[in-house]
Amino acid sequence: MSEPGFLPRSRIAIFGLGLMGGSLALALQRRCQSLLAYDPDPGTIDLAREHGIVDRISADPVEILAETDAVILAAPVRAILALIEKLPALHPGSAIVLDLGSTKSEIVTALETLPDRFDPLGGHPMCGKETGGLAGADAGIFKGATFVFTRLARTSEKASAFAEELASAVGSQPLWLDAQRHDRWVAATSHLPYLASAALSLSTPLESAPLVGPGYRSTTRVAATPVSTMLDVLTTNRDNILESLAQFRKQLDLLEEQLSRNEMSILKQSLEKSALRHKQLIRAPS
Numbered sequence: 601m602s603e604p605g606f607l608p609r610s611r612i613a614i615f616g617l618g619l620m621g622g623s624l625a626l627a628l629q630r631r632c633q634s635l636l637a638y639d640p641d642p643g644t645i646d647l648a649r650e651h652g653i654v655d656r657i658s659a660d661p662v663e664i665l666a667e668t669d670a671v672i673l674a675a676p677v678r679a680i681l682a683l684i685e686k687l688p689a690l691h692p693g694s695a696i697v698l699d700l701g702s703t704k705s706e707i708v709t710a711l712e713t714l715p716d717r718f719d720p721l722g723g724h725p726m727c728g729k730e731t732g733g734l735a736g737a738d739a740g741i742f743k744g745a746t747f748v749f750t751r752l753a754r755t756s757e758k759a760s761a762f763a764e765e766l767a768s769a770v771g772s773q774p775l776w777l778d779a780q781r782h783d784r785w786v787a788a789t790s791h792l793p794y795l796a797s798a799a800l801s802l803s804t805p806l807e808s809a810p811l812v813g814p815g816y817r818s819t820t821r822v823a824a825t826p827v828s829t830m831l832d833v834l835t836t837n838r839d840n841i842l843e844s845l846a847q848f849r850k851q852l853d854l855l856e857e858q859l860s861r862n863e864m865s866i867l868k869q870s871l872e873k874s875a876l877r878h879k880q881l882i883r884a885p886s
Contacts, residue, residue, distance in 0.1 A: 607765045608635055608759070610669040615683055616655070618730060619676030621699050622737030625653050627770040629739075629769050636664040644734050653734070667689045669761060673699040675830035677707065684710045687718070698723045698766075702786070702829075703836040704750050704779035709810065710760045712752055719759045722779060724786070725772060730824040734778030742769035750779050787840035791833055792848055795841070797823040 602669075612628065613636045614621045623636070627650075637657040639645055648657045650700055658664050665671070671691065673680045680701045687697065694717040702709045704722045711720035727745035741835055747767040750761065768775040785838060801823040804816075858867040 606762055607632055611667060612636065612670045612672060613638065613664050613668045614654070614672045614674055616675035617648055617657070617675070617681070617734050618674065619670070619732045619734070619736050621834060622734040623739055623741050623772065624672065624674060624700070626737055626739035631769050636668065638664055642700070642759055646863065647734050647833045653848045661690050667693065668695050670696040670698065673701070676829050677701045677703055677836050680707055681710050684714065693717065696762055698763065702790070702833045704782045706752055708752060708779040712754070719756050720752055721759050721763060722879050723763065724748040724782065730822050732829065739770070746775050747772035748775050748777050748782055750777060750782060783837050784840050787837055787844045791837060791841045792844040794822050794825060794830055795845065796822065796848065800806055804880045806879045811833070
């Protein structure tokens with residue numbers, strides 16, 4: 601187990617200052633010894649420097665990696681996989697490596713290939729917005745959220761303790777899950793809702809726009825999530841998402857059948873069951 605207060609003595613490098621990485625940087629300000637960042641986008645670098653979001657940022661990862669205690673990979677899934685492959689050549693020493701990817705199985709497999717001098721584990725904070733980029737970063741998005749962590753066989757007690765301390769510092773609740781279970785659960789709670797939101801948006805006639813209200817806006821909000829980000833998710837969690845889609849289609853078909861047959865008493869029971877399940881899900885303990 602690492603000593604208490606490891607985070608305030610750590611030098612942390614965040615790879616990617618988009619919504620998630622930028623929000624984490626804001627949440628970690630003044631909570632670690634130094635906060636460094638890498639991002640290839642000149643506009644993001646200028647914005648980060650203008651607002652003093654990190655102590656130092658560079659478009660060259662080598663410039664910020666020397667003597668870093670922890671590296672946090674806060675990029676889309678495919679970008680994280682590419683960064684893991686490049687990391688041994690970029691980082692000269694040892695470090696804890698934590699990713700924030702939306703899917704875990706492929707990333708954890710890639711983390712296992714890192715040289716022994718790295719101490720890796722997976723992570724996924726269950727929060728966010730439908731808009732990406734540093735301009736939308738918000739330290740408060742982590743508060744009260746579940747922060748999933750995934751141990752590898754090689755993950756040390758020090759890295760595990762660092763993860764717990766990190767979650768506490770940003771106001772999240774840590775939850776340890778294996779990669780397969782995480783991907784199965786998140787397919788139902790995050791990736792399927794995105795596709796359902798997309799389908800609803802596509803099936804809504806444009807002429808009905810004047811009648812769009814709060815219910816429609818909240819139901820379709822995640823359809824605005826950057827497509828490039830979601831394509832990474834859909835590609836790396838395809839089988840689980842297809843299974844969730846099949847279950848969703850089954851329930852939708854049942855509701856359609858009950859309505860088509862004018863079986864209102866049965867439909868009423870289905871909708872009441874749905875309302876109860878909703879309450880059970882949103883009140884479920886972390």
